Amino acid sequence: MNHTPLALDAITTRLDVATLDAASQAAAAAFVAAGTATNTVRSYRSALAYWAAWLQGRYGIRLGDGPLPATVAVQFIVDHMARPTEAGTWEYALPLALDAALVAAGVKHRAGPLTLNTVSHRLAVLASWHRVRDWEAPTDAVAVRTLLRQARKAQVRQDVEVRRKTAMTVEPLQALLATCTDGLRGVRDRALLLLAWSSGGRRRSEVVGLQVTDVRLLDADTWLVALGATKTNTTGTRREKPLRGEAAQALAAWLAAAPVSTGPLFRRLHRGGRVGTTALTGDHIARMVQRRARLAGLAGDWAAHSLRSGFVTEAGRQGVPLGEVMAMTEHRGVGTVMGYFQTGSLLASRASTLLAAMPEPDGPSPT
Numbered sequence: 001m002n003h004t005p006l007a008l009d010a011i012t013t014r015l016d017v018a019t020l021d022a023a024s025q026a027a028a029a030a031f032v033a034a035g036t037a038t039n040t041v042r043s044y045r046s047a048l049a050y051w052a053a054w055l056q057g058r059y060g061i062r063l064g065d066g067p068l069p070a071t072v073a074v075q076f077i078v079d080h081m082a083r084p085t086e087a088g089t090w091e092y093a094l095p096l097a098l099d100a101a102l103v104a105a106g107v108k109h110r111a112g113p114l115t116l117n118t119v120s121h122r123l124a125v126l127a128s129w130h131r132v133r134d135w136e137a138p139t140d141a142v143a144v145r146t147l148l149r150q151a152r153k154a155q156v157r158q159d160v161e162v163r164r165k166t167a168m169t170v171e172p173l174q175a176l177l178a179t180c181t182d183g184l185r186g187v188r189d190r191a192l193l194l195l196a197w198s199s200g201g202r203r204r205s206e207v208v209g210l211q212v213t214d215v216r217l218l219d220a221d222t223w224l225v226a227l228g229a230t231k232t233n234t235t236g237t238r239r240e241k242p243l244r245g246e247a248a249q250a251l252a253a254w255l256a257a258a259p260v261s262t263g264p265l266f267r268r269l270h271r272g273g274r275v276g277t278t279a280l281t282g283d284h285i286a287r288m289v290q291r292r293a294r295l296a297g298l299a300g301d302w303a304a305h306s307l308r309s310g311f312v313t314e315a316g317r318q319g320v321p322l323g324e325v326m327a328m329t330e331h332r333g334v335g336t337v338m339g340y341f342q343t344g345s346l347l348a349s350r351a352s353t354l355l356a357a358m359p360e361p362d363g364p365s366p367t
Contacts, residue, residue: 046107047125053107054079057098067130070141073123077144081151082113116155120148166300167340168289168310169317173197175296176289184257184273189288191254192266193307194247196285199225200328201311204282204304210265215243215251223248227330241328309340316341 052063058075075093082090092113102108114122123144127137138144168176176193180186196202206227214226224240243251257275258267264279286304293302300306308329315325322334322341331337 043121044125044128047122048129050102050107050122051126051129053102053105054098057101067133067135068126068138070138070144073126073138073141073144074147076123077119077147077151080114080119081116081155083151083154116152123148165303165305165309167313167343168197168302168306169314172293172296172298172300172302173307173310175298176292179292179295184275185269187250187254187257188266188269189292191250192280192285192288193292194250195225195243196304196307197311198245198247199241199243200330201308202227203308204285207266207285208264208279208282212255212260212262212265215255215265217252218242221245221248223251239330312337312340313343316343 048063054076055061055063055068055072058079059072079092079094082092085091090113094113096111099108099111103111123139127139130137166172173193177190180190180193192207196204196207209228210225214228216224216226218224221244223243225243226238226240228238254266260267260275263277266280268276268278268280268284270276282304289304289306290302293300312325312329316322322337325341326334326337329337
């Protein structure tokens with residue numbers, strides 16, 4: 001086969017094989033942003049904004065001028081994680097004036113130390129930011145990893161609890177559903193809660209991304225919910241999760257109340273009971289869960305993630321095999337799901353009721 005040779009002389013701009021030009025860097029960044037979940041992009045931007053402000057205030061340098069050394073990551077940990085003193089108090093190294101300035105700039109919610117989870121997340125974001133620039137990440141240094149590990153142990157030994165949202169098992173879920181008596185809003189919220197929980201503890205980003213065409217009726221008591229690209233499955237291959245019983249009935253009731261054939265499945269509502277055209281956001285779902293938990297009088301730290309952790313906990317409680325649970329939730333690693341699953345399975349374990357299983361003594365105990 002004959003090929004027409006390239007007119008190389010017509011190419012006016014030659015690229016450097018060792019670097020990317022600005023346009024190519026922007027195109028690559030656009031691919032990364034488009035392939036990353038919206039909530040993840042938002043959290044990364046927030047973390048990088050904080051890094052930029054902290055570096056400016058602490059060192060007088062700009063984020064992006066070059067790779068950061070491990071000493072900066074060590075200082076970040078020391079500045080932001082409270083440590084116990086011999087006097088029994090907790091202190092951290094971030095200067096009070098800088099702390100106040102970060103709050104005033106809007107990159108920090110409140111003055112004071114950060115939680116272990118927040119510090120770990122911001123270090124992870126810094127590492128990713130370095131790697132996409134082909135720089136060595138300061139967090140890879142042994143000193144940084146050792147300090148973070150020891151800081152975690154110190155907080156555990158001082159009974160500082162790693163914050164985790166309350167898992168919504170069956171009982172609190174039913175309590176939330178009992179508040180869904182407020183007309184069309186209640187019909188929508190009931191369907192959303194049951195779909196998110198029963199289809200495998202769906203993330204809020206997955207729920208708000210569902211379209212009407214993503215659900216289909218299989219039989220009188222079963223719907224199938226199709227998922228596309230998610231946080232843990234980026235192939236885009238559609239996977240269907242079953243929705244049965246009470247959850248299937250709630251979805252049918254919502255579709256009957258808001259008869260639409262295309263567009264977002266769960267939508268905003270307007271005054272007068274009018275169904276809107278725009279989808280709910282992840283923040284809407286988080287606030288809805290918290291609001292209904294308050295209406296139900298439930299104590300705990302409730303959030304949208306409570307539906308996901310609660311599904312796993314309840315599955316362990318009812319003895320569902322871990323493989324079946326992960327097939328529904330689509331967790332990639334056993335480690336992430338195991339903590340919730342073990343909590344649920346231990347609730348139903350005979351090992352937790354050994355005293356109750358002991359036979360009653362025949363007569364009064366000797367004195």
